[in-house]
Amino acid sequence: MSMLDRIGQKLLFSFDPETAHGLSIAALRCGLPVASRAPHDARLEVRLCGLDFPNPLGMAAGYDKNAEVPDALLGLGFGFAEVGTITPLPQPGNPKPRIFRLTADEAVINRLGFNNEGHEAAERRLAARKGRGGIVGVNIGANKDSADRIGDYERGVARFAPYASYLTVNISSPNTPGLRNMQAREQLGELLSRVTAARAASSVQPPVFLKIAPDLVDAELEDVAAEVIEKKIEGVIVSNTTLARTGLRRTTAASESGGLSGRPLFERSTAVLARMRKLLGPEIAIIGVGGVDSAETALEKIRAGADLVQLYTGMIYAGPALPGRIVAGMVRVVEKERLKSIAALRDTRCQHWAAKSLS
Structure with missing residues (x-):
């Protein structure tokens, strides 16, 4: 981290995590922070599901819940940004x-519960940016008290298909009771x-990705893969936060309930990713998420079977210059290994990661 990043982190960490998050959104709305522009290199471009990604690094859902700053995120160097999770009705x-920093582990536990301003507010913002460049995915969810949760996802598809580069069906948050049962x-x-x-009923038909939990066992992963293949879903996002607490240092925050994200999630989420690649075959898209905080971890997700990668918690600890540093690191690797495309790395360590135990 640069000295400026360290000062910024110290300032934000003086606030509780949720206040700090709100301040970071406000800063991006105002055109801050100013980060070095990530290098563009044609070897990092990825064509996937009919979309042309300038690089394979994206901002995961959960940061920009209400579609307030997707273009500012793209300006930090991300190749794409995913907004949401957005539910039909606003909910607190x-x-x-409900957010806890585990600083020694470079992790976060959250039990937010799909807090967002609802479809109408997000649609208004996304409609206002229609026609601009950049890949922006929309992550859709169900209201906690909905009588028809599947109907909520249908409404999300109908509402956001005209504005989304892709749609993510999020059924893997541990913070809405019963939601994970939909897996x-x-x-x-x-x-x-x-x-x-x-989607078929919409005039615009973006790709659909399914976001799954890292806590699924092999039989459950097989069922998910079978349904994705049968229903012709374009891709899977592996993974959401985990309920596991393996390897954490003993702190008060570590005992909080909710989903764990950050560095401790890397191993399990990457092993699940590799298993899904083997189950899905080479054609279905996979986005790898969980513990990405460097060019090395991002590239390892690709080697395990990911086409694209996302991060969120890593930026909390490494600052807004992280996306640019990761992209620059990717450029150095493709240069060093004399690759024509970063896609050449995909699956080169899939077998290694798929063989790891999920216990």
């Missing part, structure tokens, strides 16, 4: 405090059938 989420095969099959039907 779970009681505060079970019967419910998942119905969900994906109705989501694809809703």
Whole structure:
């Protein structure tokens, strides 16, 4: 980290995590912080699901919940940004405090619960940026008290298909009771059938990705893969936060309930990613998420089977210059290894990661 980044982190860490998050969104709205422009290199370009990504690094959902600053995020060097999770109706989420820094582990536990301003507010912002360049995905979810959660996803598809570069169906947050049950095969099959039907009814039909949990066991991963293939979903995002607490240092925050993200998630999420690549085959897209905080970790996700990678928690600890540093690091690797495309790295360590235990 630069001295400026360290000063900025110290300032933000003097606030509680949720206040600090709000301040960072406000800064991006105002055109701050100013980060060095990430290098553009044709060897980092990825064509996937009909979309042309300038580089494979994206901002994960959860940061820009209300589609307030996607263009500012792209300006930090990300090749794409994903906004949301967005639910049909506004909801406040779970009681505060609900975000906890585990600084020694470079991790975060959150139990936010899909707090967001709802479809109408997000649609207004996304409609205002329509026609601008840049790949912006929209992550859709269900309201906590919805009587028809699958219907909420259908409404999300109908509402945001005209504005989204791609749509992400998020059924893997641990902070909405019962939501992860939708990953079970019967419910998942119905969900994906109705989501694809809703997309087919739209005048614009963006790719659909399914975001899964890292806590699934092998049999559950097999069921997910089978439904994704059968329902012709374009891709899978691996993964959301974990309920596991393996390897954390003993701190008060480590015992908080919620989903864990950051560095401790890297191993398991990457092993699950590799397993999904083997189950899905070479054609279906995979975005790797979990513990990405450097060019090395981002590239290892690609070697394990990812086409693209995303981060969020890593930027909390490394600052807004992180995307540019990662992209620059990727350029150095493709140069050193004399690669024509970064895609040449995909799957080169898939077998290694797929063989790792999930226990």
